[in-house]
Amino acid sequence: EKGEFEFRPGPIFAHVILADEINRTSPRTQSALLEAxxxxxxSLDECTYPLPRPFMVLATQNPLEYHGTYPLPESQLDRFLVRLSIGYPxxxxxxxxxxxxxxxxxxxxLQPVLSLAELREIQAAVDQVYLEESxxxxxxxxxxxxxTSKLLRAGVSTRGALALARAARARALVKGxxxxxxxxxxxxxVPVLAHRISLAGAGEMASNRRQEAEAIIRDIVATVEPPL
Incomplete structure (x- = not known):
């Protein structure tokens, strides 16, 4: 009646987004998650809408079936903090x-165990955890x-290094x-870095590439002496 468009927030406007089998979504849908x-x-029609805080994206991939799937681009994989394999219980x-x-x-x-205010307080506390220079x-x-590894086409980005530092702070906080x-x-x-690297001459199957990437990270870590 008004001849105008009305903005209606979609499912992305939530605290926790679960994208089930994200590799079955189209590349356009996948790329739409990058900004979020x-x-x-x-961003929509020259307007920017902030997402609620905290904001978290959880995504799953089916590791066995690849017909009709769209592999996630490296730029999007780099946005995920960790990649875990659930496996069988x-x-x-x-x-x-x-x-x-x-x-x-x-x-x-199920009942909530934390309020939003408590969760924000815990997230803020992560920034206060000390990461020593060594x-x-x-x-x-x-x-x-x-x-510099000859086995890799691209190594870990600066975003990956920052993500690992923050994840380590969070783990320390959880450990008291x-x-x-x-x-x-x-x-x-491994869970923070393995999905951020690109293999030189990657294999055919994504599952094989994942195992190889994780093995390379383990081998690299084994060559670097940790501080005392």
């Missing part, structure tokens, strides 16, 4: 799943080694410390 993940905002966990789902799905009765040098030595240790970095080198 990097800048925490959405242990027999004990799988048994508990069977026994606890006889009456109703436990997901339906640990920063250790991190950068590993990053630099990925950039106000400072980082070498073990914080060592626990995160």
């Amino acid at each position: 993940m990097a800048e925490k905002q959405v 242990s027999p004990e966990v799988e048994r508990a799943l069977l026994l606890h789902r006889q009456q109703a799905d436990p997901v339906e009765t 640990l920063a040098d250790y991190l950068l030595q590993v990053v630099q080694a990925t950039r 410390r106000g400072f980082c240790l070498p073990e914080d970095l060592q626990a995160l080198f």
